[in-house]
Amino acid sequence: MKLDSKIPAGPLAEKWTNYKASQKLVNPANKRKLDIIVVGTGLAGASAAASLGAMGFNVDIFCIQDSPRRAHSIAAQGGINAAKNYQNDGDSVERLFRDTIKGGDYRAREANVYRLAEVSGAIIDQCVAQGVPFARDYGGLLDNRSFGGAQVSRTFYAKGQTGQQLLLGAYGALSREIARGTVKLHTRCEMMDLVVVEGRARGIIVRNLVTGDLERYAAHAVVLATGGYGNLYYLSTNAMNSNGSAAWVCHRKGAAFANPCYVQIHPTCIPVHGDYQSKLTLMSESLRNDGRIWVPKKKEDAEAIRAGKLKPTEIPEENRDYYLERRYPAFGNLVPRDVASRAAKERCDAGYGVGTGYAVYLDFADAIQCLGKDVVEQKYGNLFQMYQKITDENPYETPMMIYPAIHYTMGGLWVDYELQTTIPGLFAAGEANFSDHGANRLGASALMQGLADGYFVLPYTMQNYLADQIYVGKISATTPEFDAAEEVVRVRLNRLLQIGAQATLNSKLSTLNSVDHFHKALGKIMWEYCGMARNTESLTKAKKLVSELEEEFWKKVFIPGTSNEFNPELEKAYRLEDYFELAQLVIDDAMHREESCGGHFRTEHQTQDGETLRDDERFMYVAAWEYQGHGHTETMEKEPLVYEHIQIANRNYK
Amino acid sequence: MKFTLHIWRQENARAKGHFETYPLEGISPDCSFLEMLDILNEQLINDHIAHPVCFDNDCREGICGMCGLYINGRPHGNDDGITTCQLHMRKFHDGDDIWIEPWRAKPFPVIRDLVVDRSAFDKIIQAGGYISTTTGGVPDANTIPVPKHKADMAMDAASCIGCGACVAACKNASAMLFVGAKVSHLALLPQGQIEAADRVHKMVCKMDELGFGSCTNTYACEAECPKLIKRQNISRLNRQWIGALFGRDRK
Numbered sequence: 001m002k003l004d005s006k007i008p009a010g011p012l013a014e015k016w017t018n019y020k021a022s023q024k025l026v027n028p029a030n031k032r033k034l035d036i037i038v039v040g041t042g043l044a045g046a047s048a049a050a051s052l053g054a055m056g057f058n059v060d061i062f063c064i065q066d067s068p069r070r071a072h073s074i075a076a077q078g079g080i081n082a083a084k085n086y087q088n089d090g091d092s093v094e095r096l097f098r099d100t101i102k103g104g105d106y107r108a109r110e111a112n113v114y115r116l117a118e119v120s121g122a123i124i125d126q127c128v129a130q131g132v133p134f135a136r137d138y139g140g141l142l143d144n145r146s147f148g149g150a151q152v153s154r155t156f157y158a159k160g161q162t163g164q165q166l167l168l169g170a171y172g173a174l175s176r177e178i179a180r181g182t183v184k185l186h187t188r189c190e191m192m193d194l195v196v197v198e199g200r201a202r203g204i205i206v207r208n209l210v211t212g213d214l215e216r217y218a219a220h221a222v223v224l225a226t227g228g229y230g231n232l233y234y235l236s237t238n239a240m241n242s243n244g245s246a247a248w249v250c251h252r253k254g255a256a257f258a259n260p261c262y263v264q265i266h267p268t269c270i271p272v273h274g275d276y277q278s279k280l281t282l283m284s285e286s287l288r289n290d291g292r293i294w295v296p297k298k299k300e301d302a303e304a305i306r307a308g309k310l311k312p313t314e315i316p317e318e319n320r321d322y323y324l325e326r327r328y329p330a331f332g333n334l335v336p337r338d339v340a341s342r343a344a345k346e347r348c349d350a351g352y353g354v355g356t357g358y359a360v361y362l363d364f365a366d367a368i369q370c371l372g373k374d375v376v377e378q379k380y381g382n383l384f385q386m387y388q389k390i391t392d393e394n395p396y397e398t399p400m401m402i403y404p405a406i407h408y409t410m411g412g413l414w415v416d417y418e419l420q421t422t423i424p425g426l427f428a429a430g431e432a433n434f435s436d437h438g439a440n441r442l443g444a445s446a447l448m449q450g451l452a453d454g455y456f457v458l459p460y461t462m463q464n465y466l467a468d469q470i471y472v473g474k475i476s477a478t479t480p481e482f483d484a485a486e487e488v489v490r491v492r493l494n495r496l497l498q499i500g501a502q503a504t505l506n507s508k509l510s511t512l513n514s515v516d517h518f519h520k521a522l523g524k525i526m527w528e529y530c531g532m533a534r535n536t537e538s539l540t541k542a543k544k545l546v547s548e549l550e551e552e553f554w555k556k557v558f559i560p561g562t563s564n565e566f567n568p569e570l571e572k573a574y575r576l577e578d579y580f581e582l583a584q585l586v587i588d589d590a591m592h593r594e595e596s597c598g599g600h601f602r603t604e605h606q607t608q609d610g611e612t613l614r615d616d617e618r619f620m621y622v623a624a625w626e627y628q629g630h631g632h633t634e635t636m637e638k639e640p641l642v643y644e645h646i647q648i649a650n651r652n653y654k
Numbered sequence: 655m656k657f658t659l660h661i662w663r664q665e666n667a668r669a670k671g672h673f674e675t676y677p678l679e680g681i682s683p684d685c686s687f688l689e690m691l692d693i694l695n696e697q698l699i700n701d702h703i704a705h706p707v708c709f710d711n712d713c714r715e716g717i718c719g720m721c722g723l724y725i726n727g728r729p730h731g732n733d734d735g736i737t738t739c740q741l742h743m744r745k746f747h748d749g750d751d752i753w754i755e756p757w758r759a760k761p762f763p764v765i766r767d768l769v770v771d772r773s774a775f776d777k778i779i780q781a782g783g784y785i786s787t788t789t790g791g792v793p794d795a796n797t798i799p800v801p802k803h804k805a806d807m808a809m810d811a812a813s814c815i816g817c818g819a820c821v822a823a824c825k826n827a828s829a830m831l832f833v834g835a836k837v838s839h840l841a842l843l844p845q846g847q848i849e850a851a852d853r854v855h856k857m858v859c860k861m862d863e864l865g866f867g868s869c870t871n872t873y874a875c876e877a878e879c880p881k882l883i884k885r886q887n888i889s890r891l892n893r894q895w896i897g898a899l900f901g902r903d904r905k
Contacts, residue, residue, distance in 0.1 A: 070719060126789060130845075131785045133805050276682065278686075282715075455789045459789065513700070
């Protein structure tokens with residue numbers, strides 16, 4: 001495997017302009033003859049399909065839900081960054097670029113990040129033209145707010161539902177193309193395999209989730225926009241059906257997977273409260289604008305609170321430890337997510353946690369006193385209501401309890417500057433690729449990246465690839481490659497269903513367990529030993545435990561029903577099958593990266609104050625892994641990160 | 655807590671459905687409604703009695719619009735301003751009987767058990783529930799000022815999650831609140847003016863064509879909307895419709 005990042009020559013600020021000026025184009029009559037498959041209808045997928053359809057390509061788009069509007073981009077709360085400098089507070093493309101590189105702990109590719117910052121303004125223009133109802137000031141112009149890791153206000157927002165509004169904007173554009181006939185929509189369809197013909201991505205095998213039928217679709221190029229793999233950890237802020245399988249089958253077919261160990265843990269989520277829990281709910285980062293995070297200063301107070309003998313409101317000011325303000329006076333409660341998460345874990349591990357012992361307080365008493373309850377209610381009312389519905393506690397009267405949870409994966413399919421994976425013709429966009437956030441993503445940047453990829457990057461770079469494809473003619477879905485791929489899927493499904501059938505024959509049915517049972521166990525192992533803090537010992541243990549669990553899974557998982565019907569248990573099972581392999585890769589990547597950076601914290605590599613300690617000499621590169629078959633350790637290629645423009649520094653938020 | 659669940663079971667769209675009763679014990683009051691169903695399914699799987707109960711769900715934080723159950727005669731259950739996934743068992747009494755049904759409306763056929771097909775909503779949007787833009791070539795965002803109160807009203811209308819509770823709650827299975835919300839969202843903004851008359855015409859025609867019923871102003875939709883979308887959006891839809899009837903330029 002040879003990695004060529006295809007970064008255009010020339011000064012950083014001119015690279016994208018030069019690329020666009022010299023790339024190949026496809027003329028309008030030829031566009032009609034080219035087919036494109038887009039998998040996923042979140043921000044990246046919907047915007048890409050809408051844009052490519054409007055340009056004249058034939059697009060087929062697929063999603064696993066009942067409607068494209070359900071994709072998990074819809075749940076993003078806080079906002080979207082853009083270097084518009086509408087607030088006249090010193091923002092610029094250069095500033096957004098630098099904040100993003102620093103936020104990512106100097107582990108992202110300069111040229112991609114610069115392009116992201118460069119097109120960010122156009123995203124806002126596009127969304128407003130579509131009718132996205134962003135928040136406005138009394139003069140009718142757009143309003144902004146601040147997010148972690150930045151000292152300017154560049155975040156555009158629509159209440160606490162920015163992701164929803166942006167997705168509905170893209171969904172509207174997509175719906176228009178569907179009505180015009182340029183895009184064909186396939187709902188409740190899951191991609192099961194990628195079909196590669198003569199080294200190029202030429203189609204996909206999908207499973208119709210209602211009937212269970214396997215279907216084939218052929219195209220000149222495939223775009224993967226299927227999100228991240230956070231649900232590997234079972235409990236996360238991701239939606240229940242979000243999964244890593246589509247990306248993983250591409251990896252099996254030869255697409256390199258980059259930086260899998262970079263997983264983002266969000267500091268402000270509602271803590272775990274019981275074994276039956278299915279997911280964790282995020283409380284927006286914007287709450288850290290006014291909320292103050294603390295734990296008791298005295299261990300005996302923390303113990304009394306945990307035992308229910310003391311209330312947080314009874315602890316006097318001098319006995320509270322506002323640990324973020326104490327450790328990071330310059331950024332205070334608004335440090336980036338990885339920093340805030342680790343600090344919470346440190347306090348809880350030291351015995352100062354509240355609730356079950358794994359929670360800290362997010363307190364609005366000061367804000368309510370200083371701004372008034374009305375103002376706080378106006379700003380955060382919907383979030384407070386959401387919190388109260390879940391916990392049955394009133395955050396106006398008692399501090400919220402929060403704890404970090406898995407939220408986003410910076411790692412993903414390796415892509416070059418054109419967002420093309422190592423398989424020609426297979427492109428990856430949004431959270432599914434690894435490209436722009438390095439080792440940690442800043443708040444409000446995921447929406448920016450998803451839409452940048454779909455609206456303003458792929459429509460250009462894909463033409464550069466497709467220009468040569470006009471000579472190929474229609475791609476057939478009846479070739480041996482399609483037959484083989486479909487057969488592999490069929491075998492896979494049967495193998496899973498066989499376990500229960502075998503056990504029935506041997507009357508061992510009572511020893512079997514549900515898919516969720518195994519998924520929960522996998523999540524616990526990963527969270528415990530490959531979560532917020534990792535070291536050689538914990539990772540070694542994780543590897544062994546995951547192998548053992550996988551072995552047990554293949555003996556004892558019970559999937560009711562058949563593959564020829566609507567069967568959610570079967571869906572969960574094949575996704576979990578992929579997670580077992582993915583977990584091994586995450587662990588291997590975490591093991592090999594003997595440094596701490598962003599969301600990847602190796603306890604062996606930290607400063608005296610417990611901050612991340614990078615090793616730029618040895619690890620300033622992207623780790624791109626190549627699949628070697630089930631059970632075999634993957635091989636790794638390095639893409640060195642060359643910083644021509646930015647000054648490398650320690651990431652300091654003190 | 656202890657419950658007796660009566661759940662609608664239906665193998666597929668063509669099969670005849672019926673209620674099945676399942677006793678369930680040891681449920682924490684902090685458990686969400688869907689987590690309670692997870693526990694039931696776990697038991698059904700472990701006991702190998704029946705196929706687990708199928709129900710749509712995804713984000714489990716009240717925004718994706720995927721979940722939607724008719725619980726004791728109310729869409730999304732006995733609480734206001736929430737989706738099914740945001741309902742918690744503490745809202746019930748120990749020992750309660752709970753009746754769980756899918757959305758019942760002709761345009762939402764049952765797929766299996768509690769899962770229904772809501773693609774009719776997508777078709778209504780495809781008929782015109784958008785502003786026609788192609789990517790690029792649009793003016794700078796701040797060249798289109800919008801009065802704050804209008805932007806706020808548009809935002810309130812736009813918070814519709816497309817769950818279908820309004821249709822399920824309506825005795826006529828009318829989609830007026832859903833269509834009204836989208837028409838209002840766009841009609842309140844200057845960007846949406848250009849296609850306003852055409853949009854309302856196409857969306858209403860599509861709604862009728864798909865078999866949604868008429869509105870008889872009982873406002874059950876408003877009472878059950880998890881996002882508290884107001885009936886004023888239906889009034890605005892009617893005004894837009896009448897305007898379109900008389901004012902629309904025809905080719």
